[in-house]
Amino acid sequence: MQRVDDKNLRARVKLFGNLLGSVLSEQERPQVLETVEALRKGFIQLRQHEDPAKRRALMRLIGALDPHTLSHVVRAFATYFLLANIAEEDFANQQRRRHVLSGERLWYGSFDDTLRELKAQGMSVEQLQELLDALRFQPVFTAHPTEAKRRAVLEAQRRLYVLARRLNNPNLAEHQRRDLNGQILNQVQVLWKTDEVRIQKPVVEDEIKNGLFYFRETLFDTVPRVYRNLGRALDNVYGEEGGAKAFRIPAFLRFGSWIGGDRDGNPFVTDAVTKLAVRLQSREVLKHYRRRIEELQLQLTHSASLVRPSAAFEARLEADADIIAAAFGAKPGRYAFEPYRRKLHLMHYRLGVQISRIEALLDGLADPGRGAGYAAEDDFMADLLAIADSLISHGDANVADAELQDLVVLVRSFGFFLAELDIRQESTRHTEAVAELFAKAANLPDYNELNESARIGVLADLLSHAGTPLLYAQDLSENTREILRVMHTMAGLRREISPHLFGAYVISMTHQASHVLEVLFLASFAGLCGRHQDGTWHCDIRVAPLFETIEDLSKIEPTLVRLLDVPAYRAMLTASGNVQEVMLGYSDSCKDGGILASSWSLYKAQRLISQTAQSRGVACRMFHGRGGSVGRGGGPTHDAIMAQPPGTVRGDIKFTEQGEVLSAKYSNADTATYELTMGISGLMKASRCMSVACVPDQPDFMAVMDELAVRGEDSYRDLTDKTPGFIDYFYEGTPVAEIGLLNIGSRPSHRAKGDRSKYSVRAIPWVFAWAQSRQIIPAWYGIGAALKAWRGDDPARLARLREMARDWPFFRALLSNSKMSLSKSELSIAREYASLCGDGELAASIFARIAAEYEDSAAQMREVFESDELLSDNPQLAMSLARRNPYLDPLNHIQIIALRRYRDASDADPAERARWQLPLLRSINALATGMRNTG
Incomplete structure (x- = not known):
C-alpha cells in the first residue's frame, strides 16, 4: 500500500487533541480527562497487542462509571472525532x-484531467459543445434523518474549519x-459546552432552515467558482482551439430539494408546509441577489x-421610469450621471418589493400583490444581461x-426559487383518492374493481376531455382533500x-402505469395538466415513478412501455418537454434483497429504461435515490456515475444528497467545489458516448453478474428472511430502537408503528443500526458467498x-465500496452487541453466520x-481508520x-432509564461522527 505523507495532518490532529485536553482539564472534573486518557491509551495498546487482562480492566473501568461521567467521556471522544474530521478535510483541501500551484496536470476527476482525457479520446470542440449543451447535473437535498449533528454543532464546526485554514499560512x-x-481553543471550549443531542424532535421548518444553511454559507460562492474552474480548464486544454471563448457554457448545475415536499410517511408535510418551504427558499435567494447588487453598485461607477x-x-x-419616485424617494436625481448605479438601485428596489411580499405571506398577512417586483427571473436576468452587453459595448468586457x-451564473442556477422542490407521495394514497372521486360520480365505474387495463383506459379518457374537470363533491376524506390541496x-x-419552481412529483412504491395517470388525473383538478378547448395539450407537472424493491425493479420495462404507449400520456409528456x-430506489432494494441483487437490478433497470425511452423517441432523466452509506447507494459520486451502464447517461442526472452527506460535502466552500466538480466531471465522462x-458491456461479464446476483440474494434472504429469530437479533443486538430517540428527523423511523418486520423498518435506521454495531451487513453480506461459490477452485x-x-x-465500484464497509466493520465488537440478545x-x-x-x-x-x-x-x-479505531473501540x-x-x-x-438514555444517545452521535456514517 502506497504511503501517504500525513505528517502535517498528524501534527494538526495532535494540536487539536491537546487543545481539547486543555479544555477538559480546565472545565471538567479530573476524573473525566483521566478516564479518557486511560481508555485512549489502553485501547491503542490493545490494537497493538491483545491483552485479555488489560481488556477486562478497561471494561471494569467503563462499568464503574456513573451515567453523568460516562456522558462526558463520550462527549470527549465525539469532540475529538469532530476535530479530527476538520483536520482531515482541511488537509485534503x-x-x-x-497541486494547483504546482502547475502539473490536476487530480483524477478535476476538470483539467477530465478534459485532457476527453480530448485524448478524440473529442473535438463541436463534440464537446454538444456534450456541454446536454449537461444537467442536479443534486437534490433531502431531510432524510441521517444527520446526527445539530445545526449549532455544524456552525461551530465551520468556524473551526475557517480558523484551521488560517493556521496553514506559513507567513x-x-x-x-x-x-x-x-x-481555536475558545471555539473548542464553546463546542464543549454546546449540547450535541437534540432535546426536541425537529419540525419540518427546522429541516427547511437546515437545508438553507448550505446555500447561504457556501453554495452561493461555490457555484460561480465551479464555472470559472471549468473555463480555466477549457483555456488550458483547448487553448489552441480558442479556449473557453470557443464554447458556450450553459447553466448545467441545478439544485433540487425534498425538504417540505416529501410527504411519503411524514404526516407533518402538509400543503401549508410546502408553501413555507417555497417562500423561505425564495426569500433566501432574493436576499442574496440584493447583497450582490449592493456590491455591484460600489463597483460599476461609470460616468x-x-x-x-x-x-x-x-x-x-x-x-x-414609473417606479423612480418610489425607489429614490426625495432624491429622484440620484445617480443621474452614473447610469449603471442608477439601474442597479432600481433593481435593488424591485427585489426588495418581492422580499416584502414574501415576508407578508410568511407572516400570514393578505397578499399585497407583485407591485413593482419582477414578474419572473427572466425579467431580472434581462436587466443583468443588458448591463453586461452595455459594458462590453464600450470596452469593459473584462469588467x-x-x-x-x-x-x-447564480440567477441561471437558482432563479427566484433557489432549488426545484420535488413533491413525493406513496402510490396507494393517490389510488385511494381517485377511487373516492370515482365513487362520488354517478357516471364513473367502481375504480377499485377495475383491472389495470381498464384503469388506464378510463383515466386516459378523462384526461383527454377539454377543460378542468369539475369536483363531484365536497364531503371528501382528509386524504383526498389534502392531495387536491397540494395540487392547487x-x-x-x-x-x-x-x-420553474417545482421539479418532479415522485410516486414512491410505483407498481404499475396507472399510478402515474392517477397523479395526472388529480393534478388536472388544479389545472396543472390536460387539454385546452382548442385540442392542444398542456402539462405543468412532471411525474416520476419511483421503483424501489427488487420485484418493482424487475417490472420497470413493461410498466414504462405500457405508460409510454398511452396516447394521452405521450401528449402531456411532449407538452412538458418530452423528458x-x-x-x-437504492435503499429499499438493498434492504429487500441485499447489495448484489440491488446493485445489479438497478444496473439492468437503467439499461431497460434507456432502451425503452429511446425506442419511443423520449429523453430520459435518471433520478438516483442514493444515501450516504454504501448500503443505501452511497460511495464516491464520480465513480458511481462512471459505473452506470455505457450509453445510458446522456448528460442528464439527478440524485439525492441526504443527511450527513450534506454537511460532509457542502459545509465548506473548498470541499463543496471539489465534490461538485467530481460529480460533474463524472457525468461528462459517462456521457462521452454521445x-x-x-x-x-461485455456479455460474458454480465452473465457472470447474473449468477453472482442470484447467489448473493439467496444468501442474504436466507439470513434476513428465512432465519428464525433474525429480526429479534436485529432489534436486540443493535441500537435500532434507541436511534428513534435521537430526534434527528421529523419522519417516523417505521412505516407502521409497533411493526418490527424488515418491511416496516425504514432503510435509514436499518443501515444506521448495523453500522453502530460494527457489522455493516447491508453493504457486503452475500458478496463472499456469491464469489466463493461461483469461482470455486x-x-x-x-x-x-x-x-x-x-x-x-x-463491478469495480461495487466491490470497492463494499471493501470500504468491510474495513469499517469490526466483528470482535459486533460479537459484544450479540451478547445483548435475550436468546x-x-x-x-x-452472529457466527455473519462472521463467516x-x-x-x-x-x-x-x-x-x-x-x-x-x-x-x-x-x-486506511490511515484514517487506523487513527480512529482505537478511539471508536471504547x-x-x-x-x-x-x-x-x-x-x-x-x-x-423511568428515572433510571432517563439517567442512562443520555450517555446512550451521546454514544450514537459519537460513533456516527467517528465513522463518518449514519444511514
Missing part, C-alpha cells in the same frame, strides 16, 4: 491547493499563531460623461466578466414564485473476476484485487454497557 508571526490557537451605454440598456432604464458574470398549492406557487424522469465510441474463474474488477467500472444460543448462531460471511467476503476481495490488505488502493482511508463498549443498563431499567423506574 491543502493537498489540492498545492504567520509567532504571536499571530498564538492568537489563532487561542481562538455618463465618460462612457456611452448601449441603446438596449437605455431602453431598460427608461422602462423603470462584465467579473462579479456581474457571477451574479448571472403547486399551481398557485408557480404563479407566485416561478414557473421522462424515472427514480430508482460523441465518441464507448466500450459496451477454478483459476480461470478467478482470473475472470479479476478481469471484471479491472475493466468494468460497475444467547440463537444470537451466537446468527465477513471472513469469506474479505478473503474473496483480497483474492480478486490481488492484495493482502482490503484498502491497499485507498491509503488515506465508544462501542460504552454504548453496549449503556444499552444494557437502559434496557434493564424497568418501565416502572
Whole structure:
C-alpha cells in the first residue's frame, strides 16, 4: 500500500487533541480527562497487542462509571472525532491547493484531467459543445434523518474549519499563531459546552432552515467558482482551439430539494408546509441577489460623461421610469450621471418589493400583490444581461466578466426559487383518492374493481376531455382533500414564485402505469395538466415513478412501455418537454434483497429504461435515490456515475444528497467545489458516448453478474428472511430502537408503528443500526458467498473476476465500496452487541453466520484485487481508520454497557432509564461522527 505523507495532518490532529485536553482539564472534573486518557491509551495498546487482562480492566473501568461521567467521556471522544474530521478535510483541501500551484496536470476527476482525457479520446470542440449543451447535473437535498449533528454543532464546526485554514499560512508571526490557537481553543471550549443531542424532535421548518444553511454559507460562492474552474480548464486544454471563448457554457448545475415536499410517511408535510418551504427558499435567494447588487453598485461607477451605454440598456432604464419616485424617494436625481448605479438601485428596489411580499405571506398577512417586483427571473436576468452587453459595448468586457458574470451564473442556477422542490407521495394514497372521486360520480365505474387495463383506459379518457374537470363533491376524506390541496398549492406557487419552481412529483412504491395517470388525473383538478378547448395539450407537472424493491425493479420495462404507449400520456409528456424522469430506489432494494441483487437490478433497470425511452423517441432523466452509506447507494459520486451502464447517461442526472452527506460535502466552500466538480466531471465522462465510441458491456461479464446476483440474494434472504429469530437479533443486538430517540428527523423511523418486520423498518435506521454495531451487513453480506461459490477452485474463474474488477467500472465500484464497509466493520465488537440478545444460543448462531460471511467476503476481495490488505488502493482511508479505531473501540463498549443498563431499567423506574438514555444517545452521535456514517 502506497504511503501517504500525513505528517502535517498528524501534527494538526495532535494540536487539536491537546487543545481539547486543555479544555477538559480546565472545565471538567479530573476524573473525566483521566478516564479518557486511560481508555485512549489502553485501547491503542490493545490494537497493538491483545491483552485479555488489560481488556477486562478497561471494561471494569467503563462499568464503574456513573451515567453523568460516562456522558462526558463520550462527549470527549465525539469532540475529538469532530476535530479530527476538520483536520482531515482541511488537509485534503491543502493537498489540492498545492497541486494547483504546482502547475502539473490536476487530480483524477478535476476538470483539467477530465478534459485532457476527453480530448485524448478524440473529442473535438463541436463534440464537446454538444456534450456541454446536454449537461444537467442536479443534486437534490433531502431531510432524510441521517444527520446526527445539530445545526449549532455544524456552525461551530465551520468556524473551526475557517480558523484551521488560517493556521496553514506559513507567513504567520509567532504571536499571530498564538492568537489563532487561542481562538481555536475558545471555539473548542464553546463546542464543549454546546449540547450535541437534540432535546426536541425537529419540525419540518427546522429541516427547511437546515437545508438553507448550505446555500447561504457556501453554495452561493461555490457555484460561480465551479464555472470559472471549468473555463480555466477549457483555456488550458483547448487553448489552441480558442479556449473557453470557443464554447458556450450553459447553466448545467441545478439544485433540487425534498425538504417540505416529501410527504411519503411524514404526516407533518402538509400543503401549508410546502408553501413555507417555497417562500423561505425564495426569500433566501432574493436576499442574496440584493447583497450582490449592493456590491455591484460600489463597483460599476461609470460616468455618463465618460462612457456611452448601449441603446438596449437605455431602453431598460427608461422602462423603470414609473417606479423612480418610489425607489429614490426625495432624491429622484440620484445617480443621474452614473447610469449603471442608477439601474442597479432600481433593481435593488424591485427585489426588495418581492422580499416584502414574501415576508407578508410568511407572516400570514393578505397578499399585497407583485407591485413593482419582477414578474419572473427572466425579467431580472434581462436587466443583468443588458448591463453586461452595455459594458462590453464600450470596452469593459473584462469588467462584465467579473462579479456581474457571477451574479448571472447564480440567477441561471437558482432563479427566484433557489432549488426545484420535488413533491413525493406513496402510490396507494393517490389510488385511494381517485377511487373516492370515482365513487362520488354517478357516471364513473367502481375504480377499485377495475383491472389495470381498464384503469388506464378510463383515466386516459378523462384526461383527454377539454377543460378542468369539475369536483363531484365536497364531503371528501382528509386524504383526498389534502392531495387536491397540494395540487392547487403547486399551481398557485408557480404563479407566485416561478414557473420553474417545482421539479418532479415522485410516486414512491410505483407498481404499475396507472399510478402515474392517477397523479395526472388529480393534478388536472388544479389545472396543472390536460387539454385546452382548442385540442392542444398542456402539462405543468412532471411525474416520476419511483421503483424501489427488487420485484418493482424487475417490472420497470413493461410498466414504462405500457405508460409510454398511452396516447394521452405521450401528449402531456411532449407538452412538458418530452423528458421522462424515472427514480430508482437504492435503499429499499438493498434492504429487500441485499447489495448484489440491488446493485445489479438497478444496473439492468437503467439499461431497460434507456432502451425503452429511446425506442419511443423520449429523453430520459435518471433520478438516483442514493444515501450516504454504501448500503443505501452511497460511495464516491464520480465513480458511481462512471459505473452506470455505457450509453445510458446522456448528460442528464439527478440524485439525492441526504443527511450527513450534506454537511460532509457542502459545509465548506473548498470541499463543496471539489465534490461538485467530481460529480460533474463524472457525468461528462459517462456521457462521452454521445460523441465518441464507448466500450459496451461485455456479455460474458454480465452473465457472470447474473449468477453472482442470484447467489448473493439467496444468501442474504436466507439470513434476513428465512432465519428464525433474525429480526429479534436485529432489534436486540443493535441500537435500532434507541436511534428513534435521537430526534434527528421529523419522519417516523417505521412505516407502521409497533411493526418490527424488515418491511416496516425504514432503510435509514436499518443501515444506521448495523453500522453502530460494527457489522455493516447491508453493504457486503452475500458478496463472499456469491464469489466463493461461483469461482470455486477454478483459476480461470478467478482470473475472470479479476478481469471484471479491472475493466468494468460497475463491478469495480461495487466491490470497492463494499471493501470500504468491510474495513469499517469490526466483528470482535459486533460479537459484544450479540451478547445483548435475550436468546444467547440463537444470537451466537446468527452472529457466527455473519462472521463467516465477513471472513469469506474479505478473503474473496483480497483474492480478486490481488492484495493482502482490503484498502491497499485507498491509503488515506486506511490511515484514517487506523487513527480512529482505537478511539471508536471504547465508544462501542460504552454504548453496549449503556444499552444494557437502559434496557434493564424497568418501565416502572423511568428515572433510571432517563439517567442512562443520555450517555446512550451521546454514544450514537459519537460513533456516527467517528465513522463518518449514519444511514
